[in-house]
Amino acid sequence: MRWKTVKLYEYSIYLIVFLYLGFINFFKYLNSLSISIGVVISVLLYFIYVNQKNREIKVSRYVSIYIGVFIFMFGLQLYRLNSFSLSGYTIKDALIHNRYYAYMLLTFPMTEVLATAKRRMKFINNIYYMGVAILIFRFSAWFLYNKLRMNVAPGYFEVMGFAWARNGVSRLPGTFLDNYVWVMALFKIIKEKSVVIKTRNISVIVLCFLYAYIVYDSRSQQIAYLLSLVVFILIVSDTFKSKALDVVGAIAISPIIFRGNYLNKLVNTFSTSNADYGSSTQIRMMTLNTYQTLWIERGVWWGYGISNDGNYFNILDTHMVNQSDLGILSMLFQYGIIGFAIFISPFVMGLYVSLKKVKFVQNKFLFLLTCTTALTSIMSQNMYDPFRFLIVPFLLSFISVVSFMNKKEN
Secondary structure (H helix, E strand, C coil): CHHHHHHHHHHHHHHHHHHHCCCCCCCCCCHHHHHHHHHHHHHHHHHHHHCCCCCCCCCCHHHHHHHHHHHHHHHHHHHHCCCCCCCCCCHHHHHHHCHHHHHHHHHHHHHHHCCCHHHHHHHHHHHHHHHHHHHHHHHHHHHHHHHHCCCCCHHHHCCCCCCCEECCEECCCCCCCHHHHHHHHHHHHHHCCCHHHHHHHHHHHHHHHHHHHHHCCCHHHHHHHHHHHHHHHHHHCCCHHHHHHHHHHHHHHHHHHHCCCHHHHHHHCCCCCCCCCHHHHHHHHHHHHHHHHHHHHHCCCCCCCCCCCEEECHHHCCCEEEHHHHCCHHHHHHHHHHHHHHHHHHHHHHHHHHHHCCCCHHHHHHHHHHHHHHHHHHHCCCCCCCCCCCHHHHHHHHHHHHHHHHHHHC
16 A cells, blocks of 8 residues: 555656646646646645655654744745735735745655655656756757747747847746756766766756756856866765766866857856846846845845735836846845745755765765755745746755665664
C-alpha cells in the first residue's frame, strides 16, 4: 500500500511539473489553468500524506517550521490589506493571485519520494530530462519565430508578450528548472563514466548558456551560470580527475563566453549609457528607488504588504514599475525585514546542511543548487515569483533529505 502511495506522489509531481513548465502552452497561454490544477493536486497530495502511515523519512524540523511560519506571515499580510493596499488588492484578489504558494505543500510528499536511493535517482533524473526537453522546445519555438517567422507556439510568447524584445528580436523567459538542469549537467559530467554521456551533458551546459544568452537574453542568468561554474570548479569538485574534466568543460564553453569580447560587453551592459541595455538599467534603478522609498514610508519591519507585480506611479508617468525586476528584494519591500529573514532562510539552511558533510555528492549538489538559486534570486529571477516558485518545494525537500542522510552518517 505504501509503495502505491509513493508512486501516486511521484507521478502526480511529474504531472504538476509538466503543466508548470508549459508543455501544453503551444497554442495558447494556459499557465493560469495549469497553476490552478497543480494547486488542487498539491493540496490533495498533502492530505494523503498527512494520513499516510509508516513514512520512510521525516521532513526536517526546520522545513516544517519554515512552512508554518511562511503560512502565518502570508496570513498576517492578508490581514494588513484591510488597512492598506498598494495595488488596490482585496484579500480575495491576493489569495487568487498567490494561490501558487500552495505548491509548498508538495515538500511533504516529495520528501517521501526522495527517501530511497533508487527512487531518488530515478526522480531527479526524470525531472532533469523534463527540464532539458522544455529548453529544447522553447529554443526551437524561438528560432522558428524570430528567424523563419513561423509562429508554431504562440502560447510561449504570450507570457511576456511579443513586444518583449531587444534589438527587434522577441525573447522568451527562462523556466524554474534552469538552475536545476545546469547543476545536474555539471554533476553528470564528472560522475558519469561514459564519454558519450559526458558529451551529452556538456551539450546541455552549452544549451543552458545559449538559452540564457540568446533566447532569454538575461544578463543576470548568464552571470549566475558563470559564477556557479567557478564555484563548481574551485569548491565542489575535489579530485584531480574531476578538476581536469572541469577544466576541459570550461575550455569547451570558453569560445562562447569570450567570443567577441563577451565579458567586457556583459559588464558594459550595466552602464546607463549602453545603447542596448542602458534604458533597462535606468528603469531598474528607478524601480529600486521607487519601491525602497515606499517601503521606508510604510515601515521597514513589516513592509508595505502584498501587492501586484506591476504598479503605476506619477513620478514615472505611464510607465509600469515591476517589482519582479528587483529579484528577491521585492520580498523585503513587501514583507519587511522580518518577512525577508524568513524568505532567505532556505538559502542559509541549504548552505548550512550541505556544508556539514560536504564530502558527499548529495551535499555538494545541494550546495551548488542553493548557491545558483540564491544568485539568480538576488539579481532578478526571484524564486518566489509565480513562474519560478515550484523550485521552492524541491529545495526544501533536498534540504530535508540531505539533513536526514547527514544524521545517518553520524
